[in-house]
Amino acid sequence: MSPLVKIRSERDQMSAVERRIADFILENAQLLRDYSSQQLANALGISQSSVVKFTQKLGFKGYPDLKYSVGEAIARADNGDATHVATKAAEAHDESGVGSLWRRKSEAEEETRLINTPDTLQAVADAMATAGAKGKVFMIGLGDDDIYARSFALRLSLLGIPTVHNFDAARMAASVSAAGAGDVLLVFSEHGNHPALCKIGRFFRERRGRLITVTRHTSNPLRALADIALLVSAHDDRPYIQPVLYQSALQHLLDGVFVQLCEGDEQRHVQLLSNLERVQQMLDP
Amino acid sequence: MSPLVKIRSERDQMSAVERRIADFILENAQLLRDYSSQQLANALGISQSSVVKFTQKLGFKGYPDLKYSVGEAIARADNGDATHVATKAAEAHDESGVGSLWRRKSEAEEETRLINTPDTLQAVADAMATAGAKGKVFMIGLGDDDIYARSFALRLSLLGIPTVHNFDAARMAASVSAAGAGDVLLVFSEHGNHPALCKIGRFFRERRGRLITVTRHTSNPLRALADIALLVSAHDDRPYIQPVLYQSALQHLLDGVFVQLCEGDEQRHVQLLSNLERVQQMLDP
DNA sequence: AATTCGTCTGAATTAGATATTCCAAGACGA
DNA sequence: TCGTCTTGGAATATCTAATTCAGACGAATT
Incomplete structure (x- = not known):
């Protein structure tokens, strides 16, 4: 199960401090990547050990485990439109017409592929x-x-x-x-x-x-x-x-x-x- | 850029030790999650510092950064496979490696695009x-x-x-x-x-x-x-x-x-x- | 009301992981 | 052959995570 879903589902039975951690993570999941357990604790004005205990209570091996899980979940989630890596990257680069070139090339190649069985x-x-x-x-x-x-x-x-x-x-x-x-x-x-x-x-x-x-x-x-x-x-x-x-x-x-x-x-x-x-x-x- | 693509593209100009690291990661990307820099070093019979230097040379902040990025990439890829069954099937249908050729070409072209600013x-x-x-x-x-x-x-x-x-x-x-x-x-x-x-x-x-x-x-x-x-x-x-x-x-x-x-x-x-x-x-x- | 027990939290500590520094060995050019 | 540069590892420093322990609070019991 997605770690974020898990956190939300348990949120209601948590203590005050735990709930603050849960809320922070749910709202700033993408920030987690750059936070150590200590930083997260500071941001919330609580102790680092509380953060670690929080993660363990949820069934993770420890703080990094939770962190990686959340990262993967986010990656999976915003994957929606990243269908073809090449196309994506080309579009991102899209300055000065060179970006559009890659797309046009792909199109031409694909068309050609299709008309020749x-x-x-x-x-x-x-x-x-x-x-x-x-x-x-x-x-x-x-x-x-x-x-x-x-x-x-x-x-x-x-x-x-x-x-x-x-x-x-x-x-x-x-x-x-x-x-x-x-x-x-x-x-x-x-x-x-x-x-x-x-x-x-x-x-x-x-x-x-x-x-x-x-x-x-x-x-x-x-x-x-x-x-x-x-x-x-x-x-x-x-x-x-x-x-x-x-x-x-x-x-x-x-x-x-x-x-x-x-x-x-x-x-x-x-x-x-x-x-x-x-x-x-x-x-x- | 996907960290794996990046590693692949730089592989050729790496030293022997670096290349071993690169190969290991490329082949066992999914194992990385459970490896610390020290464990990875042991698995390859090299020093931990070499691992860290490797990650930095590639432009990551450090080992955890690489590890995290690889995790995300895998998560994205997994999802990609699941969602785009249609594409998958289409490729399978024009069999005997020709289908894979188009993908390999795209990869090579993308890599090349990325290494030339x-x-x-x-x-x-x-x-x-x-x-x-x-x-x-x-x-x-x-x-x-x-x-x-x-x-x-x-x-x-x-x-x-x-x-x-x-x-x-x-x-x-x-x-x-x-x-x-x-x-x-x-x-x-x-x-x-x-x-x-x-x-x-x-x-x-x-x-x-x-x-x-x-x-x-x-x-x-x-x-x-x-x-x-x-x-x-x-x-x-x-x-x-x-x-x-x-x-x-x-x-x-x-x-x-x-x-x-x-x-x-x-x-x-x-x-x-x-x-x-x-x-x-x-x-x- | 006082005591006890359990739970929760944080400070301090320890263990562990990561990053840096420094040095030796080898490769490369001059 | 002699610097010079690069590479990798050992040792160390720094940072991060996990555990332990003690105090605080509250509910339940006497």
Whole structure:
């Protein structure tokens, strides 16, 4: 039972001094944290030993025991709205727009998480894994997208999946020209309407490769071509925030695929770990 | 901030004895309630004074203060679990560790947000802005870090800040060789111990440039050189998660600086907006 | 009315916990 | 190699909590 409830319930059968202690605690529970038994006694003009006896009578081991119990009770009580620590902290900081950024990022990431079902992530991860075993993964993105394509490509490489990343359409075209069944092409394009990329995508599909697109959550020509389409959702009026959100959400999505890839299948998991170990060995000495 | 998060985030730059204390507390937080500083010391085979010093180093008034804070945190957490069954269930439903990833990411990002004060972000943003007016921003990162250096460099360029980004130390050395007062060098190095980067940093400072480092939250030679040090905190046992968290936290940090840069100063804000508009005009038609 | 008993309280004491000081050993740079 | 700095522990000082003991008060009994 909460210590405060206990105190209240016993209050009526207490002596005068005890009742004063009880009342003080009930009214100033949050102050208790900084009071020693002596200070509390002083504040009430009574002796320290009375305070200790009070706590023992109530069934606590001693004064600190009561103190900690009350502290916990308060913590539990005012927890009501502290749902997500991150959100809370972000809101508290909320000065100069930076605080709001964290919230907007969370929102964008969450939206993105919701519009891509776990099944989709799993399907993408499986496609990568298959390509890792029987073929190659090609990856391309232009502009800002190239960075995330590259980052993701590096991660796949670390897992032992043969990955080809190109910065521009011309090189990609060359790389893809000989692709075939068992290969995967991952195209990053925020708006999904870059003609060169669409063309490469179409060609790749004709060669029986699996096409995965990563675009904004709109209907766009690139997405229409895809075997599997990953979608990113992010909105903000401010022109300089917009890309930050898009990139966060995109990164978030890729993180999800990556972990799914690492952990989705037991056998794969083991194999990937040994891969990483070999990489470490090469780098360490 | 939750005392446990705080302990976690500082753990990496603790001495051996301190780390043992940290680990014990993290693993047995609920036991703390019944431990005196002396008992805790005995349990770990260390001296009582070390325990007290540990708590003070972390910013608590003393051992009881820490103990009390941990108690509150646990109480809050317990309650959280009980009340937010829905959230819990949702996370359980997208199984196989992907659910936990989002939480781990949030934690890493939060930690990182906490160890870099708003003042630091502001200082970095100001340094960039000044460099944009009177000099140049140089940026370098090796390995995985290069991606984030590049991404950030692109953003700065969009804002009209002259930015030089290099993928390798040799080119950077060449770029930096003529740097001077008014210039800023931003060095990304997860472990902060790359000799070539330290050397470039030292040289750059001799040329009176401002050196900003971005490293893991440990004490490392690179960070020691810096005018301003940005810190990233991220931990996970799983070798494939670790980099994901590091990169998320890093990205998060850079986002913060970027927004601070965009919104921190009214005049700058207006100017940056018009810049963006011009960029749009060039790309649109 | 005086005595006795029980209860309550505080002063004094003791026990216990926490904080500080000081010193030795090791790490790090010059 | 020699300071210098850092770290951890022993000893100590300070503070806190718990117990003991004695006096005060009141109710019940003779």
